[in-house]
Amino acid sequence: MNAELASLVDHEFPLDPYTLYLNHAAVAPWPQRTADAVGHFARENTVTGARHYPRWMQTENRLRQQAAELIGAHRPEDVALLKNTSEGLSFIAAGLDWQPGDEVLTSNEEFPSNRIPWQALSARDVRLKEVSLQCADPEQALIDAIGPRTRLLTISSVQYGTGLRLDLERLGRACREQNVLFCVDAIQSVGAVPMDVQACHADMLVADGHKWMLGPEGLALFWVNPAIREQLALTEFGWHMIADAGDYDTREWAPAADARRFECGSPNMLCAHALSASLSLLLEVGMNTVWEQLQHNVTYLLAQLEQRPGVEILSPRAPDRRAGIVTFRVDGHDNEALYRQLQAAGVVCAKRGGGIRLSPHFYTPESVMDQALKAF
Numbered sequence: 001m002n003a004e005l006a007s008l009v010d011h012e013f014p015l016d017p018y019t020l021y022l023n024h025a026a027v028a029p030w031p032q033r034t035a036d037a038v039g040h041f042a043r044e045n046t047v048t049g050a051r052h053y054p055r056w057m058q059t060e061n062r063l064r065q066q067a068a069e070l071i072g073a074h075r076p077e078d079v080a081l082l083k084n085t086s087e088g089l090s091f092i093a094a095g096l097d098w099q100p101g102d103e104v105l106t107s108n109e110e111f112p113s114n115r116i117p118w119q120a121l122s123a124r125d126v127r128l129k130e131v132s133l134q135c136a137d138p139e140q141a142l143i144d145a146i147g148p149r150t151r152l153l154t155i156s157s158v159q160y161g162t163g164l165r166l167d168l169e170r171l172g173r174a175c176r177e178q179n180v181l182f183c184v185d186a187i188q189s190v191g192a193v194p195m196d197v198q199a200c201h202a203d204m205l206v207a208d209g210h211k212w213m214l215g216p217e218g219l220a221l222f223w224v225n226p227a228i229r230e231q232l233a234l235t236e237f238g239w240h241m242i243a244d245a246g247d248y249d250t251r252e253w254a255p256a257a258d259a260r261r262f263e264c265g266s267p268n269m270l271c272a273h274a275l276s277a278s279l280s281l282l283l284e285v286g287m288n289t290v291w292e293q294l295q296h297n298v299t300y301l302l303a304q305l306e307q308r309p310g311v312e313i314l315s316p317r318a319p320d321r322r323a324g325i326v327t328f329r330v331d332g333h334d335n336e337a338l339y340r341q342l343q344a345a346g347v348v349c350a351k352r353g354g355g356i357r358l359s360p361h362f363y364t365p366e367s368v369m370d371q372a373l374k375a376f
Ligand SMILES: Cc1ncc(COP(=O)(O)O)c(C=O)c1O
Pocket: 025, 026, 084, 085, 086, 087, 110, 111, 113, 114, 156, 158, 159, 160, 185, 187, 188, 208, 220
């Protein structure tokens, strides 16, 4: 990390020295500028209320631009701001025109947000086919499972338990060739790994902002390829999602042509201010630098863990298979007891994927990882 970046990071992440934060795959701490943006917004609300609402809308629009830049979307208007990943995936599951006997393909290790909306389709006689990724070529396993009734492949870009990163371009290309829709739960990679919805031929992408994007809970990015947007029947309705939002008298309405059609009512302005501040940091640092630093940290963590007797790494070791997650277990240690021991030492981590999951971000100092590993 160069001196300029180190000084920015020092300023933006004034974490308590007794809090060893290795849990960005769950909920991240906010940068200083995000806390400042929320503080200013709170102050403004108490002093002038919503008097300057047009300015708030500019911040919301800026957030859409930042989001589009982060995921490679062509236009900010193609990004909807939803409450969370589950809501976006539910929109897709509930909105497609399923025929009885259709199939949805996924892996058997998805976070429940990317399983339950599809399982709920069993009422419409749509079957969820879950494929194991525990093999030499997980993309091929998914591609081989595409059958004549497969309508959609939905997959996490990075698995929440093991941290396995998939080759989205390869999956997207195969889907396009076989006329299968490609839906990406990108919550474990947007803000960590450079992302380009065009390059990976995605049809839909959803990602909540409270992990690698360093934002608060309560606001997710939802992108649907504009070419197929109209294939999604709408399932939420209100004043804000219509073409003439703001015309409260009209009895005739049509959905907004752009992604606003998925935003039924008043926006989450507080979170929009916060997430916009968080994304401004990632974009200022640059996603290539963020990703480089994160890879450095994950490589460091793996190297330290590998030297420890009895440690079994449960995450993939190959650099092209990793993102920001390192999951491990220790021989003779019960995961729950180990987790409690780490927590007692101030290590913020998670028990996932059959072990302990550590997830540093780009700014995490090596000293924090060293201290955390001293806890067991
Ligand atoms: C892969 C994945 N998808 C989704 C979520 C969370 O979904 P939501 O934004 O609906 O809370 C998580 C959280 O851990 C996750 O790891």
